[in-house]
Amino acid sequence: MRVDIVTLFPGMVEPALADSIVGRARERGLVDLRVHNLRDWAAGKHRVTDDTPFGGGGGMIMKPEPLAACIEALRGPESRVVLLDPAGRRFTQEVAREYASRPHLVLLCGRYEGVDERVREHLVDEELSIGDYVLSGGEAAALVVAEAVTRLQPGALGDAGAPTRDSFSRGLLEHPHYTRPEVFQGWGVPDVLRSGDHALIERWKRLMAVWRTWQRRRELLETADLSPEEQKWVDGFRQGRTPDDYLAQGRATHE
Ligand code: SAM
Numbered sequence: 001m002r003v004d005i006v007t008l009f010p011g012m013v014e015p016a017l018a019d020s021i022v023g024r025a026r027e028r029g030l031v032d033l034r035v036h037n038l039r040d041w042a043a044g045k046h047r048v049t050d051d052t053p054f055g056g057g058g059g060m061i062m063k064p065e066p067l068a069a070c071i072e073a074l075r076g077p078e079s080r081v082v083l084l085d086p087a088g089r090r091f092t093q094e095v096a097r098e099y100a101s102r103p104h105l106v107l108l109c110g111r112y113e114g115v116d117e118r119v120r121e122h123l124v125d126e127e128l129s130i131g132d133y134v135l136s137g138g139e140a141a142a143l144v145v146a147e148a149v150t151r152l153q154p155g156a157l158g159d160a161g162a163p164t165r166d167s168f169s170r171g172l173l174e175h176p177h178y179t180r181p182e183v184f185q186g187w188g189v190p191d192v193l194r195s196g197d198h199a200l201i202e203r204w205k206r207l208m209a210v211w212r213t214w215q216r217r218r219e220l221l222e223t224a225d226l227s228p229e230e231q232k233w234v235d236g237f238r239q240g241r242t243p244d245d246y247l248a249q250g251r252a253t254h255e
């Protein structure tokens with residue numbers, strides 16, 4: 001997959017793509033991430049990319065010509081051209097999956113008061129927001145998208161885990177994790193995780209994922225992809241049951 005990030009501040013973006021999972025995925029050719037300076041498409045000696053708004057008001061607006069030239073240069077038959085913008089479609093794991101299955105993404109970072117409306121209306125395929133808050137530029141937003149999409153490329157996580165277990169992959173939050181020491185400041189690790197019984201551990205993880213989702217993001221359960229047993233747990237939580245009720249039951253049926 002190829003991802004082009006277009007920004008007025010490439011120096012903010014490139015270093016963040018150099019290390020860890022994204023850096024390794026790039027090195028291994030799993031994702032072709034390229035960072036471009038929008039100024040390269042701006043005309044004239046001063047390569048101006050912004051101007052004052054018609055109708056007055058403070059701030060500067062990004063001019064349409066450099067963005068149009070850049071989109072024309074980067075767009076191919078299978079490209080998705082995305083403008084990062086607080087007014088856009090909300091970015092979620094589902095959108096990340098959708099993007100990850102595409103061959104080419106162009107991420108345009110806005111700055112100042114944003115871009116000339118005609119760019120949004122006529123030149124991009126969609127606008128995307130990473131949440132209901134305003135950043136000073138689209139760079140951090142583009143990095144969020146690039147990282148979420150890279151994690152989903154086959155092989156990108158190596159030994160670091162599987163995206164299918166991550167929060168939101170099945171519409172659920174992920175179960176809790178523990179590592180050594182077994183007792184930390186008097187707080188222990190759940191017995192089941194030290195039992196060596198893989199079937200029981202697997203069931204505990206699913207149960208705790210459903211419980212955590214029930215406690216924190218109940219609305220996700222309405223569309224989550226639940227097995228009949230998981231649905232039974234949700235019905236039980238609704239009636240006041242807790243994971244302990246099912247853990248005891250699991251052990252009993254298992255033993
Ligand atoms: N005046 C704009 C408004 O009120 O909607 C905000 C412009 S913001 C200061 C500058 C740029 O940051 C935007 O053009 C966009 O590219 C980026 N940006 C800011 N917040 C964002 C968000 N929540 N999601 C995606 N991009 C964002």
